[in-house]
Amino acid sequence: MGFSASDVVPFTQARANLSELADQVKAGAEKIITKNGESYVALIDAERLDYYHQLERERIHLLLIADAQRGLADIEAGRTQGADAALAKLQQRRAAQARNIPQKPARKAGKPRG
Numbered sequence: 001m002g003f004s005a006s007d008v009v010p011f012t013q014a015r016a017n018l019s020e021l022a023d024q025v026k027a028g029a030e031k032i033i034t035k036n037g038e039s040y041v042a043l044i045d046a047e048r049l050d051y052y053h054q055l056e057r058e059r060i061h062l063l064l065i066a067d068a069q070r071g072l073a074d075i076e077a078g079r080t081q082g083a084d085a086a087l088a089k090l091q092q093r094r095a096a097q098a099r100n101i102p103q104k105p106a107r108k109a110g111k112p113r114g
Helices: 011-016 018-026 046-077 083-100
Strands: 008-010 031-035 038-043
Touching: 008 011, 011 018, 011 031, 018 031, 018 038
Parallel strands: 008 031
Antiparallel strands: 031 038
16 A cells, blocks of 8 residues: 555644544554654554454464475475484584684783773
């Protein structure tokens, strides 16, 4: 949904005309309230907000299902390993990285930072 110039309302104007803006929003408009010239908050119908939240939950569920499908495909293809082996491999990788990270030279006491 696009916004027109009439959908962008300065905070002071919104405060003075909140009832009128609420009626416009209830009729289907969405308003962007600005503060100091920048987007601050949005004014939308409560039912539409519920709908947006429902869409967000559905999207999360679809992402979880997709993750599960990829996991099942990995199992079928044999791209798995035991938890103990995976943790040991991760610990080895971290230890190798720690050995390759150069240490910062110690700062001499009493010398101010520049």
